[in-house]
Amino acid sequence: VLRLALVLVPAGLLLTALPPYHPVAYLHVTLMGGLGLLTLTVATRVVLGHSGQLARLRGPNRWLWGVASLVLLAVITRVSADLWPRIQASHYIHAALLWTAALAWWGFRVLPSVLRRDPDP
Numbered sequence: 586v587l588r589l590a591l592v593l594v595p596a597g598l599l600l601t602a603l604p605p606y607h608p609v610a611y612l613h614v615t616l617m618g619g620l621g622l623l624t625l626t627v628a629t630r631v632v633l634g635h636s637g638q639l640a641r642l643r644g645p646n647r648w649l650w651g652v653a654s655l656v657l658l659a660v661i662t663r664v665s666a667d668l669w670p671r672i673q674a675s676h677y678i679h680a681a682l683l684w685t686a687a688l689a690w691w692g693f694r695v696l697p698s699v700l701r702r703d704p705d706p
Contacts, residue, residue: 586653587626593660594619610667617684618660622653625691636701652691659683 597615601608629649633641659680666676 586622586649589653590619590622590626592619593622605668607664607667610664613663614660617663618656621684622656625649625652625656625688629691629695632695632698635703636698637704638698638701648690648694652687652694655683655687655690659687 594615597611597613597619600611600614626649629646630642633639662676662683663680666673666680669676
């Protein structure tokens with residue numbers, strides 16, 4: 586997920602220079618997809634690392650890919666809203682709901698660990 590986020594940051598910036606010219610829409614690739622996923626991935630590592638759960642990071646974290654999938658779907662929905670003005674309003678709403686669902690799923694999986702105490706070394 587971290588690699589995907591690091592690819593999406595420059596990809597969104599590059600898209601702003603290409604036709605059709607919709608810079609605000611394409612910046613969402615950088616902001617939602619790249620920086621949003623980057624923040625969630627790093628926050629996952631920090632929270633789990635400081636709560637003594639590094640073992641959870643070593644195994645497959647399919648749930649994090651699920652969160653990333655929702656974020657990517659939100660990005661695609663948000664970008665497509667500006668490309669098709671007839672469906673713009675509904676796509677803005679759908680993108681916001683997908684983003685909210687991704688954050689809720691991430692929060693459900695990670696935030697309870699914030700209350701766990703870091704074991705003493």
